[in-house]
Amino acid sequence: MGKPSVRIAVMGVTGAGKSTFIQTASDLDVGIGHELQSFTAEVEPFEFDYAGLHITLIDTPGFNDTTRSETEVLRSIADWLDFSYRNPPHLKLTGIIYLQSIMDPRMYGSSLRNLKMFKELVGPEPLQNVVLATTRWGQLSKSGEVDMGESREKQLCDDETYWKPMISRGSRVARFEDTRDSALNLILSLIEAQPKVLQIQSELVDQKKDLIDTSAGTAVNEEVKRLESKYKEELQQIQFDLDKALEQNEADVQEALEHAKADFERKLDRVHAEQDLLRYESRNQSRKMRDEYEQLQLAYQQKLGAQKLDFDETVRILQANESKLRKEQRDAMNKQIEEMKKQKKGSPGRTGMKLVAGLLPVVGSVVLGLLGIPVGLGGLMGGGGGF
Numbered sequence: 001m002g003k004p005s006v007r008i009a010v011m012g013v014t015g016a017g018k019s020t021f022i023q024t025a026s027d028l029d030v031g032i033g034h035e036l037q038s039f040t041a042e043v044e045p046f047e048f049d050y051a052g053l054h055i056t057l058i059d060t061p062g063f064n065d066t067t068r069s070e071t072e073v074l075r076s077i078a079d080w081l082d083f084s085y086r087n088p089p090h091l092k093l094t095g096i097i098y099l100q101s102i103m104d105p106r107m108y109g110s111s112l113r114n115l116k117m118f119k120e121l122v123g124p125e126p127l128q129n130v131v132l133a134t135t136r137w138g139q140l141s142k143s144g145e146v147d148m149g150e151s152r153e154k155q156l157c158d159d160e161t162y163w164k165p166m167i168s169r170g171s172r173v174a175r176f177e178d179t180r181d182s183a184l185n186l187i188l189s190l191i192e193a194q195p196k197v198l199q200i201q202s203e204l205v206d207q208k209k210d211l212i213d214t215s216a217g218t219a220v221n222e223e224v225k226r227l228e229s230k231y232k233e234e235l236q237q238i239q240f241d242l243d244k245a246l247e248q249n250e251a252d253v254q255e256a257l258e259h260a261k262a263d264f265e266r267k268l269d270r271v272h273a274e275q276d277l278l279r280y281e282s283r284n285q286s287r288k289m290r291d292e293y294e295q296l297q298l299a300y301q302q303k304l305g306a307q308k309l310d311f312d313e314t315v316r317i318l319q320a321n322e323s324k325l326r327k328e329q330r331d332a333m334n335k336q337i338e339e340m341k342k343q344k345k346g347s348p349g350r351t352g353m354k355l356v357a358g359l360l361p362v363v364g365s366v367v368l369g370l371l372g373i374p375v376g377l378g379g380l381m382g383g384g385g386g387f
């Protein structure tokens, strides 16, 4: 006969003290994160025996991870929960310990966001099997600030946007006092509970939903959409600023910029329209869009630099980088160059700036960014005139 099994997920923002808690409880070396780097990138179970029980503590990444998107974090947690429940012996969690550092003076945006994601993952039913635990009481007692900790704890419990609704639904509040006993007591307080299926497990396995249609997936997708509109606003702002900056220059430059902007906005619209279809890929799309946006910014800066470039120098730089282009782009670029070469050397129609402006609608802003026209060429050549 095996020992009775206890499975507890440990959640909370990066830095809340999840790994510290697991290490203290299990005496295993779990690898504890330092400073801003978050150590736990994937869901990772740690197993040990205690008091006749086989205990598994499941370490999870926080949604405020410094290196991974919310989608990636959600996917890794959802995949683990999905897999363990979907396949025999269809494991359910005995409980969840949600950690929150008592050292945090207030609920930061990322803490609130993480809590929201936690609630979406767990759903209302299993909240009875949740312990909301504050960490770092050891530090507070050393510095004689336990009173302050107590008033923060009270705030957490009394605030509607924080723990209050969860406590009303049966979640308990506890403190992790930095000792093994304290950690084990927290765990033992959960073992009587009837294991429950989490909302995300029920949605993915029983209701056969796609991740993006689950409550947690929807919350992430909303965030993606919010980011998209933010990028759009920023793009408009940059357009405005650059219009101003270019006011004194030739109309064709501005026209080209307008063209590039319209191009970009069409892409943005397409991403919006496709987002719901893209499902899992939505965050990738958003990331790709951000890259393009950054390229566009770069291209703008380069154009400002190119106003001071002469024609031949611009041709040299472009052609030195032409291997980065697809054949049709390369052909289009060289056609444009040949076109302009027909004009008289040193004529106002034949400058680096005019060349870049002419290329913009042909090869697009992203490609121009790849072509490596150096930024801030102030000292290289005199203004508009060629040669």
Ligand SMILES: Nc1nc2c(ncn2[C@@H]2O[C@H](COP(=O)(O)OP(=O)(O)O)[C@@H](O)[C@H]2O)c(=O)[nH]1
Pocket (backbone or CB within 6 Å): 012, 013, 014, 015, 016, 017, 018, 019, 020, 021, 032, 033, 034, 035, 038, 039, 040, 135, 136, 137, 138, 139, 176, 178
């Ligand atoms: N003294 C003390 N330090 C803690 C406690 N919890 C976390 N830390 C420290 O805070 C940092 C982040 O903790 P960690 O356990 O890696 O957080 P995680 O990201 O939630 O796994 C580490 O440097 C820990 O040593 C605690 O309860 N007491």
Ligand SMILES: [Mg+2]
Pocket (backbone or CB within 6 Å): 018, 019, 020, 032, 033, 038, 039, 040, 059
């Ligand atoms: Mg950790």
